[in-house]
Amino acid sequence: MNFLEVIGGPAIALIAIAGTIGWVVTTWLRVKHGYPLEGSWGQKLKPDRSSEALERIKLLTGENARISAELAAVKERLQVVERIVTDRGFSLSYEIDSLRH
Structure with missing residues (x-):
């Protein structure tokens, strides 16, 4: 068993968790400072x-x-x-x- 096989699964999970946490923090900062939110297609979510x-x-x-x-x-x-x-x-x-x- 090589190094990539051992670390591959947990590394992917860690990257996914870090990306989700980053998205939540970014959204929270935008709301806190009054920036308008946009959906995945560019529609306004916050008036x-x-x-x-x-x-x-x-x-x-x-x-x-x-x-x-x-x-x-x-x-x-x-x-x-x-x-x-x-x-x-x-x-x-x-x-x-x-x-x-």
């Missing part, structure tokens, strides 16, 4: 806290509130139209008008 991103969030939040209010107004108008159309008096007047023509 960006820059002033540009915060400003965009503010604008989108305002737009969302405006659209929600507009949607609520449209729903109210639709309820009124549904009440008018399903009202018995409306359908009766429509039937009378259709008989005239």
Whole structure:
């Protein structure tokens, strides 16, 4: 049995453990100092806290509130139209008008 056969298995395991520990420490340091994290395909894992991103969030939040209010107004108008159309008096007047023509 030669030297490489004896040390080969433990050496590979030691290299794998050292690589894993290095990756954990590097990730911890990036998080600690506020650097954005990236996945294996380059996608952002930690949201960006820059002033540009915060400003965009503010604008989108305002737009969302405006659209929600507009949607609520449209729903109210639709309820009124549904009440008018399903009202018995409306359908009766429509039937009378259709008989005239």
